[in-house]
Amino acid sequence: MEEIKNKYSILGKRIPRVDAPLKVQxxxxxxxxxxxxxxxxxxxKRAPYAHAIIKSIDTSKAEMLPGVKGIVTGKDFGGFKWGWQGYTRDETPLAVDRVKYMYEGVAAVAAIDKDIAEEACDLIDVEYEELPAVFDPFEAMKEGAPLLHPERKTNILVEYHWDFGNVDKAFDESYLVMEETFQTPKSAKGYLEPPSVLAWWEHDTLHYVGAKGSPYMIWRILGRAFDLPLSKVRVISPIIGCDFGGTKNDGHALDFSACLLAKKTGRPVKIVYSQWEELTTCLRRHSMAVRCKMGMTRDGYLTGLYTNCVADGGAYARMSVVSMYLANGFNTVPYKLENFRTDTWCVYTNNPIAAAMRGHGRYHTQYAMDGVMDMMAKKLGIDPLELRIKNSIPNPKPGETYYTVNQVRIGSCGVKECLEKSGELFGWDGYKKENKVDGPIARGAGVSASGFLSGARLTGHNSCSAVVRINEDGAVNVLTGATDVGMGSDTAMCMIAAEVLGLDMSDMEIKRVDTAYTYPDPGSYGSRVTIYAGEATMHAAEEAKQQILSAAAKEMDVAPDELDIKNRRIFMKSDETRFMPWLQAVRLACYQGNGNVIVGKGVSRRGVKPAVQAFEKGIGDTGTNYGFAAQINEVEVDLETGVARCTERSSMGDDCGFPLNPTIVETQGIGGSYHQGIACGLYEEFIMENGNTLNPNFVDYKRPRVYEAPFPKFHHAITQDPFGPYGVKECSEATTSTGAPAVISAIYDATGVMIKNMPATPEKIWRALKEKKAQENK
Amino acid sequence: MSNKLIDLKFKVNGKEVELKVNPKTLLLEVLREELKLTGTRQSCEVSACGACTVNIDGKAARACSILAVQLNGHEVVTIEGVADGKTLHPIQEKMVSHGAIECGWCTSGMVMSARALLLENLKPTRDDIKKALQGNLCADSGYVKYVEAIEMAAEVMQGNK
Structure with missing residues (x-):
């Protein structure tokens, strides 16, 4: 993991994160x-039914409880409905006349302490009439199934049918065609910080401090909910303990309830969800059945692909419209593919709501495609790594662009390098010759590669602004509307500003979003932050720099373009002995200008236009650019017990264009793969029974721990993307997508068993091994 | 349950603390709500995630699952008591410089588990470190750099680096 050599003084360096010293103390x-x-x-207060009519709510007993200061119910929100877009507004802050999933909120209490608030919830009497419910998306699609949203006449939340090239002809002409169905589990977002909010009203303005990765989403939503001009909604971001999409991206019962209770009581109201509330009622990753049909030539070249996806969307729409686009939108990367068709549905059920999650959508189809690919490689007698390398999209030459069959535009693609280097770092060739069975333990290795968009522009309003303010003492404030939820963007923004201004990281300060002062930004999703906020910060720093150079130039009696800044010196490019110290130039600039401060503003220029045809037809370029990754993992499988675990032996190649901070990129890549990828390959799964989550705690819901973690050797494929600032692209959503397939593939290598309904729990592996043995003995 | 308050006297980060607490109050609640030491996180509430890890008499313990009154006469160190003034502890210093920390939610617990380990064993193997961190969940960093940072800190504390 050597230092990356480049032309910059700050960018590309292993600089410690700006927030780490505070976090570590x-x-x-x-x-x-x-x-x-x-x-x-x-x-x-939550409902004990997955589907029921609310006949009445009696809060009188609760109101009598000493210490209770206010109670609100669904009706108190005046019929307000919200959703991702106008046409998906199907959800109320608290259920009004019908609950649609287990433990949906129906009322909320504010009291002087937590115990009294909880006791008051128990004293609220709600009369329900239970309704027939549906929990399986295939059942929910059938005629006559209980309807979640009767006004829609069907439970189908969204469906897409796309067709590119000629898939049937491709299959007819293929040497080998295979079709298999894979199922992904319902899984938690996995953040450990439960959703929390503190809301109060001050000077007619709603104040909100909450754990939101996309604070401007809740800003807009609260503005509508409380009929306020956006100038009177002030959302302030604290530090966020991860997000990964979902509840901590937009909103949930606690957000609206705290605001309304604060309004009603005239006092600040704080709500912190318990982990039980998080794991029973908050947004989770979709579960998806993916039927995948793939064709190949005798030499293992991909000829055609068909996917048929059915996802469980849960009770409300949220971002499922996007999830289902993303499930198939980049099936045409990272491999060359001319023929592709999909039929895809997302269906309402009485399960808790499904939503976006790291590796959004892509993770499901990736699993199915990699599974089929491995089974075909085995049949054809081709090494699975070699098969992937030979199908890889080549890296376009500078100035050239590769278009997929569905018009995804690729300016840089390092997937081949990621695969080759992963193989080298892992020792793939030698590995095949090793003895991999030791008593009951069988070892195996698996590979996966993926591509994921960065700088999502699925709708409009994706641009981002930044301000770089230089104070009279030379200290710099960087302000953007972007939110660092843990990925390191605050550090990236400070690095960009320091690079442009020729300063040190110690000169930089970045504050969190405060919607009263920072510029709107869509949020931390779609791997968009470094692409958009990074570009905006670069422009803002350049504008501030020009103001400093102008002031210094006047004093030095030269033209501004003759000057540059390095190491806190404004110097003449033609004669570096002529310079002015940074502080002197700053003071000149500040005191000559208006307001004793230098302010540079910058806007990202990309992401303004959405790819309008994308959702309906699957055509278009919905990212600004595309990141790629490959990884190889080794697993050990106990053939007697079915227990599979990763060993430390692992390798990873990541093409994020240019790693602005290689350390951050590595931690992102490794962590994204393990926590949101491999976790679902081996461990994570909500066990459901009639809409009830049976394992809503981190004892029964198994999460990946340190002693099972792979320690990947890491390779940076530097492709310098033409569309990202400084050549950057996303990092970690592609590694998230490849985590699970690589370990499933490794189990296949170790045992010959393909687990098609991950997670590959000991029981599933044990049963599959037993079945395989029975087949072989026939 | 009786709400009669009970006297509690214990040491927190080197200072004697005396309070009256409800017998059902958890150590975590006393730290966060009474003493305003919010660096110890409330997270899983069932001793499964380790975000509330503190050191009690030098051993790692989960503040979410221990009653405050059990601490009478004991010494608690929280994340706020690890650094020496402005000087970071080697565990903290290495976690920062090695890039172990992302969102930071689990970090307090990671530091406290590592501190307890190194108080007992200054030359831990990688397996010892994994064992010490087995009760600490992280959601984003992949653990790799936490383990490596603790290995580096142990070297520093042995005087090797």
């Missing part, structure tokens, strides 16, 4: 750490 303030004088504690 416990000084970083998360939403639950905030409190105010007179603050009340809120709690949500």
């Amino acid at each position: 416990g000084q970083a303030k998360y939403a639950a750490d905030y409190e105010m004088a007179g603050m009340l504690w809120g709690k949500i």
